[in-house]
Amino acid sequence: MSESTAAWRDTSLTPRERAEKLVEAMTLGQKIAQLHGAMETIDIYALSAQLAESGADMDQLAAQIRVERHVPAIDELGIPRFRVTNGPVGVGMGDGTPSPPATSLPMTIGLAAGFDLDLAHAYGDIIGSETATLGQHVLEGPGVCLHRTTIAGRNFEYFSEDPYLSGVMAVAVAKAIQAHNVIAMGKHYVVNDQEYERFRVSVEVDEHVLRELYLLPFEMLVKDAKIAAFMSAYNRIRGVYATEYRHTLTDILRTEWGFEGYIQSDFWSCRSAAPSLNAGMDHEMPDAKWLNEANVRAALQDASLEIKTVNRALVRRYTQMFRFGQFDRPYDPGEIDAPAHGAVARAIGSQIAVLLKNDDGLLPLNHDTGSVAIIGQSAFVDEACLGGGGSSKVTPLYTVRPLDGMQDVLRDLDSAASVTKVTVEDDLSNLDAARKAATQADVVVLMAGLVATEGADQPDANMLNDQNRMLDELLSVNPATVVVLKDSNPVLMPWIDKARAVLEVWNQGAEDGHVVADLLFGVVNPSGKVPTSYPRSEDDTLYAGRPERYPGTDEGDGYPVMRYSEGLEIGYRWFQAQGIEPLFGFGFGFGLSYTTFGITDVSVDAPDGARAPVTVTARVANTGPVAGGEVLQVYLGVPVPGQPPKRLVGFRKTFLEPGSRSW
Template sequence: MTDAVAQPWMNTASSPKHRAEQLVLAMSLEQKIGQLHGNMETIDIYSLAAQVTTQEDMDRLASQIQVERHVAADDDLAIPRFRITNGPVGVGMGDGTPSPPATSLPMTIGLAAGFDPELARRYGDLIGSEAATLGQHVLEGPGVCLHRTAIAGRNFEYFSEDPFLSGVMGVEVTKAIQSHDVIAMAKHFAVNDQETERFRVDVELDEHVLRELYLLPFEMIVKDAEVAAVMSAYNRVRGTYATESRYLLNDILRTEWGFTGYVQSDFWSCRSAAASLNAGMDLEMPDAKWLNETSVKSALSDTSLEIETVDRALVRRFTQMFRFGHFESVYDPGTIDAAGHGAIAREIGEQLAVLLKNDGTLPLDPATVGDLLIIGQPEYVDDACQGGGGSSKVDPLYTVTPLDGMRDVLQGLGSTATARTFTVARDLSNLEEAKEAAAHASTVVIMAGLVASEGADRPGIAMGDHQDDMIDALLGQNSHSVVVLKDSSPVLMPWLDQAPAVLEVWNQGTEDGHVVADLLLGAVNPSGKLPTTYPRSEEDTLYRHHEERYPGVVEGEGYPVIRYTEGLEMGYRWHQANDVEPAFPFGFGLSYTTFDVSEVSASAAATSGDEPIIVSATVTNTGERRGAEVVQVYVEMPRELHQPPRRLIGFQKVWLAPGESRQVSITLDPAATAKPFSVWDYGTGDFRIVAGQYTLHAGTSSADTPHPLALTIR
């Protein structure tokens, strides 16, 4: 008797869903319950979370779960061990003993700075490839919550403050991951925009704000990338835990959007058996705290849960496993091409850096740089800056330190310059020696930044460990100084006026040393644009003096409540709506060359709102170096809609040689999932386009849109 006869779910000629239904039909109740959860030994995560106050605490907690990221196999049913890995910034905490090493990629916030869907595709392709090579079935990413605050602990693994940019990049990452038969998992659904009290906090927001901002990138990934899985969030949404929200997990995700995949809980976000399964959660991770035999059988007995609901959860997940061939694949981990993938990481990383300021000091001339001193605190000078603490942390195959990278690139450029480092103590106890070293160097590269982690938000926007004082002191010692920021979120720059040049490179990961050296020495031209606004001060934030907006207020039910009373005015929309000038606006980024954007036009001045509008522009490189510019299109909605001044609805990156001109065309499709001209209508409970006078604004940042185009929608 063949397997396909004895076990009809193994018949590859059947559809994935039919195979899943056949499998569930053959399972006993105990076998079904065994497939509803992960297989880590249950621990009290809530008491442990209360002990997390530092990056080291988070990493220690994460290390406890790194080899238990799976659902157990059932050999009698031919169900394979279902291997799950974290993955927004590389294959992190994958299932294995020990957790397998992989390529540490630049932070997701950095990827968004590329403003380039092709870069996102290459990024996702590398992660998906490595996950497949390591025998993983699921990669928990991309993360598409928004940068509502500059201090959120997980901004590093989310793309942007803008939902459209987040959605565009997230779609490409998802498609690329799943092209390797690895399930991608969009997270964290929904409004998990802060880490403070993430296990308890309730988020309250209006429906149009939820739909137009915070759900939009999820909707794009579900509809445009056919993501196979979604991870529910820790927090409450309107008083109900996200894992128990039927409105989110069923009404919106499945009924409205047509999602056919499965929903997994974030680790320990499941808070019940019957309520979670009834709402639409399908898999509890990483253990069986709730979906165990005692709880599930009890719920079935008292009819708060039906067996059909259990079956539904299993069919949803097994369908995706059959869809991607997981029942046929054999666990045989291979070897990652460390050097080859590192080269790709280097190429990607070099296109993400944002040049924030330059008085002509950059790029450094390899022939005249002389005695080059790299100076800063240990995380940024002594080692490759990986960032991404917590469950996203990647065990790197290798890393390139700032000193090794600088020496390699200098040698490759034929320079005889020397490079050395000076490590400044975190308490600045050796600052005088540091100042002396900087004063006697030919060129000084000051490296500073921050490494954020899940589990905790930052105490403020300023960099920690007195780094601003350090930079201020060092800049006064040598006029040939530049500042390199290695960040995972926006920071304040009180020393900005003193700095000749500032380059934001993010937490680069494996190829940190080479990427930064290539950029500083002009082997590569910076081409990134800020994916989130950099405020001038702590005062210039939407939550300052608004405790109800963050970190929340206890209103009588014991847990904190955060109210998004700013509405749609978040990120650059908040700055523009309130006439608050940022230090650096969303979409901003300089280059070692210059560009001119001209001949901007739209394919129509009036439309019925059901056909695409094409915005065209000619971009010319007016400088002396090859470089890239990003043309950005924003829409100004009719005044009666009471929308913020601008909304990003299109962009295109173009690389040009010196003197070269090229036309770019950006299609604005009213019917696209991104809904460029739509607003949420409470009357119909859906998006709609309102007739009226619109203005398209084309330019190179949210604050630089000198090309208005009138558009009438009839």
């Protein structure tokens, strides 16, 4: 067939029509070759188990195996090599060896703390732009599973404990990615809210809980972002693998919500050939363990699979590729504008920090000081804290270390202050040296935190390497001491009463050094809000003493079953329904500022009950000394049995100069 007469090249046809014509022209062999990625099949389950036994983590696993992320081209049909890049915290592992570097952004949990759709758009814009620049077609993000617990290893890739905050922020990210003609892929569909035994575990969840909490952000991505793809999860749902569960993959997603995109497996989450395709999974990655020639031909032969189902899977994916012009665009990778994108990362990073505590206005620090001592363990003081481990890790274009970043910011402020750093050994063996440095400095910045990782949950909600003891001992040395937390997840703070000021900056990515100094010295006023409540103690959590909720129990099938029997009570819904106070007495949505705000003239206008849009108006005034941002939040109490006291239904961030007020 000549190029000029091939019907699918006709750009006047709709993307779906072009996709259908293309699939009509394909041989069965070509079709099967396009159902899956091109990596050689390995035994990932055995490898993961071996590594877990030896105490190694996902990063070491990734180093051992060379993951390939593409579907080969078919030149005679004009099908390009399909290039699939991981997200969701920047352009992660992509199609290429080595994987190309990209802007290392703050983690998704931090973005959620911004409570700002403009920030979410800027975040997605960087990711989409860089995916396109690197010539890739798919960005595997955003991640919208929920923070059901604060120990889940992949929470840093997800937004929040609240489904509306997660959904509305993810919609902004996905739209911004797709504006660059890149396929955004929401993940991990669905209830992959824990990493523990993720290849085996089964989640039991009531339908109303599934709909009102865990499916809600996915529904918003379909309806509000017109997202092109989803990734199906590793886990089982009600005893059936997510990749084979027709209820979520087809009945809800397509029949009820009208999703027109395609579903890719998570890497090695495909567990069968015919059952997966029949349920509605369309694309196996990264290999052809299941959707290979032998299996697909055998299933067609024994009638457990119809050719229409094979065609359907391909049409769905090609429709999205045509929609974004990916057949018509030659592969032409370019160069990322590292300084410009880094400046955006710095701006985003400084807007997402949450000021948790600030007694006597200790922060911001006066840059006209003599000496500053940065003290903490290596992961938090020596290098930029890039973020969680696993497949989402971005190879950074550059990084800003804490010491260098602080010196840059102080220089820009014409400060003569000297900055020193003491790296505390992970076994705390040099705590005396840290204590001495803290005594001698005018100001002490203690940096601590947690870097979580895909593939494993945390054993508990504490920071590692005895950092609680490190903080406890160093907090009583010098009264001018502030704590900077760099976390993937909310952590426990048994030392909190000794701390005068605590700033949560999350895992920041490349601009860590600048962002933290910008905030500490008041170049930027913190305006982030808690996206997931900090428990005071693990005894206060929904899983305390409830192994059937987490980590699950063997109910007779051999694999662990996690029962979401807490129902709608997760996050602040749990704390409020149970009458338990989270840490600080202020959980979800809380965050201080270097200024103060007053909220007045609140009115609620409901002209026709809930049948017409309800308008909430309020006046927010900056009543303090410096410019700052505040987030007005609206919650609703729904009079239905079993509903928690409040659900977030709207929010809006506003930035105000001192003495000014919003209209």
